[in-house]
Amino acid sequence: MAPLISVVVVTYNGKKYLNDCLSALAHQKFRDFEIIVVDNGSSDGSAEYIRREYPAIILVETGKNLGFAGGTNAGIRAARGEFIFTLNNDTIADPNMLGEIIKPMQRDPNIGMCGTKLVFPDGRINSTAICISRSGAAWDRGMGEQDSGQFDKEEEIFGPCAGAALYRRRMLEEVGHFDEDFFLFMEDVDLAFRARLAGWKCLYIPTAQIVHVRGGTATPNSATAIYYVNRNRLWC
Secondary structure, eight states, X not given: OOOSEEXXXXXXXXXXXXXXXXXXXXXXXXXXXXXEEEEOSOSSSHHHHHHHHOTXXXXXXXXXXXXXXXXXXXXXXXXXXXXXXXXXXXXXXXXXXXXXXXHHHHHOTTEEEEEEEEEOTTSBEEESOEEEOTTSOEEETTTTOBOSSTTXXXXXXXXXXXXXXEEEHHHHHHHOSOOGGGOSXXXXXXXXXXXXXXXXXXXXXXXXXXXXXXXXXSOTTSHHHHHHHHHHHHHO
């Protein structure tokens, strides 16, 4: 029998983050899910580590770095779940996270995406939603703010940060997966645009909480991050 949720974790030379990430998933109170780790051609032994320490996990080896967009799509193609949860490798999920994020999807078939509350280890907010300006620029709502309950209301948002987001498979089949041309960054903004224009709703679920170490693949302010953020902002 197929699981309800497929959790897709993309990693590229992120072996040092995997134990914390996968251990947190193993301790989820909600149990109807599978884990798919996509190794994007890592050279740090990530694939061997998964095979040895987590043999029950589905491992997809791309053989080269396809970026977040291509790697996640490879995981989606291997997934069996009705819902796809995309997750960065440098995260630690609260034990109640999956159980909380799935509830709105089960009660309303018009919801195609759900976003989590992402916080940094020091308690500051990483993301509670994607925000869009009239210029087309996008940013994470609450970024850098102390989490003092200002984003503790479940509400409709434009889109979720794909670093920790739930997508309905039926929506993805309708509007398409992540655009692989984006490679890294802003691919979630592009997908949210397509989904919203097709009439799908997105909810923010503050009780679905995740700690994000950040920088597990592309270090903030690195040349790689600066290039893709700025190029993809123009594309978007």
